[in-house]
Amino acid sequence: MSGKAPVKPLNILYGVDDKPPPVMTLVLAIQHVLLLTGNFIFPVLIVQSVQGPGEVTQGMISMSMIAGGVAAIIQALNKGPVGSGYLVTEGGSEPYLPAAFLAVQTGGYPLLFGMTMVAGVFQAFISRIIKRIRFLFPPEVTGVVVFMVGASIVPVAVRLFLGVDGMAAPVITPPGLIVGIITFAVIVGTNIWGRGNLQQYCMIIGIIAGYILSYFFGFFTPDNFAQLRQSPWLDLPNVGYLGWSFDIRILVPFLIAAVCASLKCVGDLTTCQKINDANWKRPEMNNISKGILAEAVKTVFGALTGGLAHTTSSSNIGLSLATGATSRVIAYVTGGLMILMAFFPKMAAFFAVMPQPVMGASLIFCITFMLLSGIQIILSRMIDTRKTIVIGTAIAFGISVDMMPGLYSNLPAALQPLFSSSLTVATLTVLILNLIFRIGIAQKKTIQLFPGEENNKKIFDFMETQGGAWAARREVVLRAAAAMNEFIESAASLELSAEPIAMEVVFDEFNLDINISYCGILMEFPQIRPGEQDLLADENAFIKLSGYLMRHYADRIKSEYKDGRCFIQFHFDH
Known part of the structure; x- marks a missing residue:
């Protein structure tokens, strides 16, 4: 076996490496x-x-x-x-x-x-x-x-x-x-x-x-x-x-x-x-x-x-x-x-x-x-x-x-x-x-969304269609759709962008990635939840709080600002 050492579950008395009497x-x-x-x-x-x-x-x-x-x-x-x-x-x-x-x-x-x-x-x-x-x-x-x-x-x-x-x-x-x-x-x-x-x-x-x-x-x-x-x-x-x-x-x-x-x-x-x-x-x-x-x-x-x-x-x-x-x-x-x-x-x-x-x-x-x-x-x-x-x-x-x-x-x-x-x-x-x-099934698909519009149904219908075409795990697709919906709602309420936001969904058997790009304010995804004092003192604290909550959906998140555009990736292990 390769990779990280496995962690023995609680319901296993004698694990694979153990020696029973x-x-x-x-x-x-x-x-x-x-x-x-x-x-x-x-x-x-x-x-x-x-x-x-x-x-x-x-x-x-x-x-x-x-x-x-x-x-x-x-x-x-x-x-x-x-x-x-x-x-x-x-x-x-x-x-x-x-x-x-x-x-x-x-x-x-x-x-x-x-x-x-x-x-x-x-x-x-x-x-x-x-x-x-x-x-x-x-x-x-x-x-x-x-x-x-x-x-x-x-x-x-x-x-x-x-x-x-x-x-x-x-x-x-x-x-x-x-x-x-x-x-x-x-x-x-x-x-x-x-x-x-x-x-x-x-x-x-x-x-x-x-x-x-x-x-x-x-x-x-x-x-x-x-x-x-x-x-x-x-x-x-x-x-x-x-x-x-x-x-x-x-x-x-x-x-x-x-x-x-x-x-x-x-x-x-x-x-x-x-x-x-x-x-x-x-x-x-x-x-x-x-x-x-x-x-x-x-x-x-x-x-x-x-x-x-x-x-x-x-x-x-x-x-x-x-x-x-x-x-x-x-x-x-x-x-x-x-x-x-x-x-x-x-x-x-x-x-x-x-x-x-x-x-x-x-x-x-x-x-x-x-x-x-x-x-x-x-x-x-x-x-x-x-x-x-x-x-x-x-x-x-x-x-x-x-x-x-x-x-x-x-x-x-x-x-x-x-x-x-x-x-x-x-x-x-x-x-x-x-x-x-398999002919005609793209491994990546992009959807354009406008902050402030009713995007919930668009997102979930889009992900339902793509998840079925890819035969993806339903729980992973639902988490990805929830993350996309949470982001677009946050983008509207926090006024991160006034322009359309592009969301590219990329799938293979091991990974599901949501690549987001837009012009505007970069969303932050802190590891630690902003406290009450932060919310009162920092004008960007609500952006950080929203980003912190989104971490519960994705397995990994990357974000960067490059050439005048914001780039964010939600990664989901599949």
């Missing part, structure tokens, strides 16, 4: 491991999509454990070019799931791992240029991608949840529906009404309840029990399925998955920065770049060893905040425990035989957070007509893939991979439309 560290690490176990459903889903044997599922789970453990350790490194230095574990595979299904059904496990390796290399490239291409990923783009990560898994999750049997003529099976509903109810109930750490364990509690129900409803076959009995307690992971191949026809879905994973990583690391620094203002991109590179290294390592690609776990970051413990030491112990678990095959086998309704209930629970996270990211900025069209069009074309299967089947073979999943279509659409609709 050994026993406390172990307990906190075990909690993180328990929360991560719900993500073992992703290897199960991929293997079951091709009716693969349980041995492959066990091996993939074990190797994903090792890769996830390595990722937690690498991500926590705070020196060198790799690692954000935060407690950030690797959890779900949602962004990679559509591409993974396509790869394993097209060319088996070797194609899955080969293309995953390519995605990891591409993500490493993204980490090197993320600061330069940030303009490609404004909040409306990031929010759509996060939303569609969840939406793209809805068809699979709902089918599993409802206990649907068969693809051509789906039929809901009552036992499967009952198991799915009760499992989901236990997860949600524990999360909402559970006390203490029960909320953090809601996923694993729901899965256990689902297993018990599945036993009574006959979802476990003799083969499942045999697989559990035959799995040893201690053994090396099975990697007999491991191999690598490449198919350029499905390259684009994996590249898009890498972009989606990178965007999710940006969001999660930004959250880590914010919860670990009471003075946080904006994302620190050097730190984020190293964090994305750490995830890329883990993705390549996982593909080389037979583990799945994972993304940063938002739920585990929430657990860190809930427990008030964000120490990177916890990440080291969590990673070690994950690696150790990989050598206990019976545990992997337990998840390999997970019944479909239980998987569906767990997936839907995860999806709800992904969908709402995407919406929150989109609504975190002001939205105008252009942004509305970009967002709505991307989502509409994205969900069309799942709503109308086969809709794009008549496209040329070379274009088929681009329309293979709703996530791919939505991401490409939002990226292209965002670039197109």
Whole structure:
């Protein structure tokens, strides 16, 4: 991490640089491991999509454990070019799931791992240029991608949840529906009404309840029990399925998955920065770049060893905040425990035989957070007509893939991979439309105002329009508008100028500046409030008082008198 040293917030007991007592560290690490176990459903889903044997599922789970453990350790490194230095574990595979299904059904496990390796290399490239291409990923783009990560898994999750049997003529099976509903109810109930750490364990509690129900409803076959009995307690992971191949026809879905994973990583690391620094203002991109590179290294390592690609776990970051413990030491112990678990095959086998309704209930629970996270990211900025069209069009074309299967089947073979999943279509659409609709949007805009006129509505309408076009943060735009309005009213009441006052608004992703120029008396902005005696003795004291009050709006103010004109800049951190 770079820049000024972070200030530990009051609600954080063990900060990122602190070292909790050994026993406390172990307990906190075990909690993180328990929360991560719900993500073992992703290897199960991929293997079951091709009716693969349980041995492959066990091996993939074990190797994903090792890769996830390595990722937690690498991500926590705070020196060198790799690692954000935060407690950030690797959890779900949602962004990679559509591409993974396509790869394993097209060319088996070797194609899955080969293309995953390519995605990891591409993500490493993204980490090197993320600061330069940030303009490609404004909040409306990031929010759509996060939303569609969840939406793209809805068809699979709902089918599993409802206990649907068969693809051509789906039929809901009552036992499967009952198991799915009760499992989901236990997860949600524990999360909402559970006390203490029960909320953090809601996923694993729901899965256990689902297993018990599945036993009574006959979802476990003799083969499942045999697989559990035959799995040893201690053994090396099975990697007999491991191999690598490449198919350029499905390259684009994996590249898009890498972009989606990178965007999710940006969001999660930004959250880590914010919860670990009471003075946080904006994302620190050097730190984020190293964090994305750490995830890329883990993705390549996982593909080389037979583990799945994972993304940063938002739920585990929430657990860190809930427990008030964000120490990177916890990440080291969590990673070690994950690696150790990989050598206990019976545990992997337990998840390999997970019944479909239980998987569906767990997936839907995860999806709800992904969908709402995407919406929150989109609504975190002001939205105008252009942004509305970009967002709505991307989502509409994205969900069309799942709503109308086969809709794009008549496209040329070379274009088929681009329309293979709703996530791919939505991401490409939002990226292209965002670039197109940026045309004609000026990064600076000027408004002329006459002191003494009714300027309040002019200012706020002007800033509302520009804030929407720039997708700026609403609270920053409102503060800027209030500062502009306060200045023009002061200019009239204090008779600073009898001529029009030019206000130029300049915006980029990090800054919003109001550059004011006029002929007349220079407004002063003292650091100390003028007292009663000053108001009586100094004829310019009221100008100083007004300037002092304006300091509450802006983060920084500069003023100077040059060549017969007054120049003032209100700066707002964005």
